[in-house]
Amino acid sequence: MGQGTPTSLPLGDFKPADQWQTHVNAIFYGIQGPSIHDHFQTYVSRDHRLAHALTEEFLSAARENPAPVLNVQEWGVGNGNLAGCFLSHVKELDAKGKVYPRIRYALCDYSNEILKGARQNPRLADHAGRFFPILVPADYLDCFPSQSVQQIFSNEIWDDLATRVLLKDGDLLYEEYLQPCLDPAMAGMDFDTLKTFFNDGNRAELARVPSLLSAIVWERSFQRVDLSNWPFHEVLEAHAGEMAEGIPVPVNVGAFATLERARDLLAPGGMGYTGMDYGMFSMREVNAEGRPYFNIYGGQYTSMVNFELLAEVGKAIGFAEVTREYQHDFVGRRLGDRVASIVELVQRHPGTRNMQPWDRDILMLQTLQAVNGTYRSPYKHRMTYPALPGTPKKQRKQIAQLVEHLSTRGVPDTVAYVTETEVRATLSQLNKLGYREKEIRSVFDSPRDPISFVCLHFR
Ligand SMILES: C[S@@+](CC[C@H](N)C(=O)[O-])C[C@H]1O[C@@H](n2cnc3c(N)ncnc32)[C@H](O)[C@@H]1O
Numbered sequence: 001m002g003q004g005t006p007t008s009l010p011l012g013d014f015k016p017a018d019q020w021q022t023h024v025n026a027i028f029y030g031i032q033g034p035s036i037h038d039h040f041q042t043y044v045s046r047d048h049r050l051a052h053a054l055t056e057e058f059l060s061a062a063r064e065n066p067a068p069v070l071n072v073q074e075w076g077v078g079n080g081n082l083a084g085c086f087l088s089h090v091k092e093l094d095a096k097g098k099v100y101p102r103i104r105y106a107l108c109d110y111s112n113e114i115l116k117g118a119r120q121n122p123r124l125a126d127h128a129g130r131f132f133p134i135l136v137p138a139d140y141l142d143c144f145p146s147q148s149v150q151q152i153f154s155n156e157i158w159d160d161l162a163t164r165v166l167l168k169d170g171d172l173l174y175e176e177y178l179q180p181c182l183d184p185a186m187a188g189m190d191f192d193t194l195k196t197f198f199n200d201g202n203r204a205e206l207a208r209v210p211s212l213l214s215a216i217v218w219e220r221s222f223q224r225v226d227l228s229n230w231p232f233h234e235v236l237e238a239h240a241g242e243m244a245e246g247i248p249v250p251v252n253v254g255a256f257a258t259l260e261r262a263r264d265l266l267a268p269g270g271m272g273y274t275g276m277d278y279g280m281f282s283m284r285e286v287n288a289e290g291r292p293y294f295n296i297y298g299g300q301y302t303s304m305v306n307f308e309l310l311a312e313v314g315k316a317i318g319f320a321e322v323t324r325e326y327q328h329d330f331v332g333r334r335l336g337d338r339v340a341s342i343v344e345l346v347q348r349h350p351g352t353r354n355m356q357p358w359d360r361d362i363l364m365l366q367t368l369q370a371v372n373g374t375y376r377s378p379y380k381h382r383m384t385y386p387a388l389p390g391t392p393k394k395q396r397k398q399i400a401q402l403v404e405h406l407s408t409r410g411v412p413d414t415v416a417y418v419t420e421t422e423v424r425a426t427l428s429q430l431n432k433l434g435y436r437e438k439e440i441r442s443v444f445d446s447p448r449d450p451i452s453f454v455c456l457h458f459r
Pocket of ligand 1: 029041042043044045075076077078079108109110111114136137138139154155156157160161
């Protein structure tokens with residue numbers, strides 16, 4: 001399975017996948033800070049609808065909860081937008097002031113750069129004294145007393161945490177090993193010096209070569225493995241019994257650790273731990289042939305989340321109630337409508353497959369403009385949408401003009417939820433852009449992909 005180029009040299013030895021994954025991710029977040037969202041967006045990094053759905057679920061339980069202090073923790077906080085939208089929405093809905101004044105919201109992250117950025121998020125400016133950035137790894141978190149937290153949230157952190165990969169072949173199981181390799185021409189310094197900085201995780205020095213992580217070529221190999229000394233090996237052996245042969249299956253051991261921490265920290269009668277991420281909803285998707293099991297964004301190495309296994313581990317840890325639902329259904333239930341993202345809408349446009357990337361950007365912006373005709377965000381936001389490198393002058397100008405005319409109360413991002421009603425109300429403009437009824441219907445109707453956004457609730 002090696003993918004190295006003939007010129008690339010190893011930056012280190014082959015090691016189980018989780019070891020290199022966590023190593024490069026710590027470098028990625030340490031170097032990037034809040035500019036991570038130049039590489040990827042999430043459903044909470046600009047949008048408010050998932051955050052508001054979580055807030056409303058929280059509020060209905062919090063009103064009945066007599067605890068004098070409601071400790072809420074978010075693990076892996078990104079730019080702090082989820083925290084800002086959560087606190088703003090609680091404040092707005094809690095007219096009698098019964099809940100908001102009791103909240104202490106801890107923004108927990110292992111990257112100081114990320115926490116510095118989150119602290120500056122303008123949406124948090126109104127909530128001074130109510131939120132507390134805390135530098136701590138999510139799979140460790142020994143600095144809080146047991147049973148002291150009412151609610152825990154995390155979004156898109158499990159896919160970053162240590163993940164081992166299993167492969168079944170007949171009665172035998174194999175584990176994936178990775179080796180990072182690099183073309184020395186990409187090192188930007190003497191290769192051996194860079195190798196030392198990389199292995200030491202020296203962020204100050206590695207920040208001088210920000211393109212390093214995305215230039216890494218990962219060599220892969222599989223080695224025989226015995227599960228008996230893996231965490232939760234009994235749950236894992238049962239899972240392996242259900243696995244199809246020849247399909248790499250992620251085992252998100254770092255996510256298991258967060259569940260153990262959550263179980264210890266959550267107060268009895270609290271609201272529990274709600275974690276959101278993307279991956280395989282059930283065994284059917286785990287065994288779907290050809291589905292991806294990892295992804296690399298700007299050098300960050302992410303693994304698909306095996307929600308089936310995570311739910312089983314949650315039960316083994318002692319959670320009394322473990323529920324799973326598609327994230328789109330969770331948000332849609334709260335809004336009383338079906339929802340999709342603008343990205344999903346654009347992906348279904350009949351012309352996108354043959355378009356140049358800049359023409360796809362123009363279509364994206366025109367689609368946003370059309371839906372903005374009915375959409376009104378409760379938050380003001382000016383969208384930035386830089387043209388891709390290589391965009392011709394004419395299209396670059398058009399992109400800049402379209403961005404300038406986007407409403408500050410419009411859909412806040414391309415990864416943002418819009419309802420079927422909002423989309424249908426702009427049907428005539430969407431038709432003019434080339435969308436047909438069947439594509440619009442399929443965005444809201446189609447069966448879920450093998451990799452989907454999912455919420456897991458543990459109580
Ligand atoms: C993909 S980003 C998601 C950010 C945010 N939750 C969102 O959805 O936009 C992952 C976040 O988790 C943090 N993170 C990754 N591994 C972590 C760990 N072991 N402990 C604490 N935070 C971690 C990163 O610094 C980053 O803020």
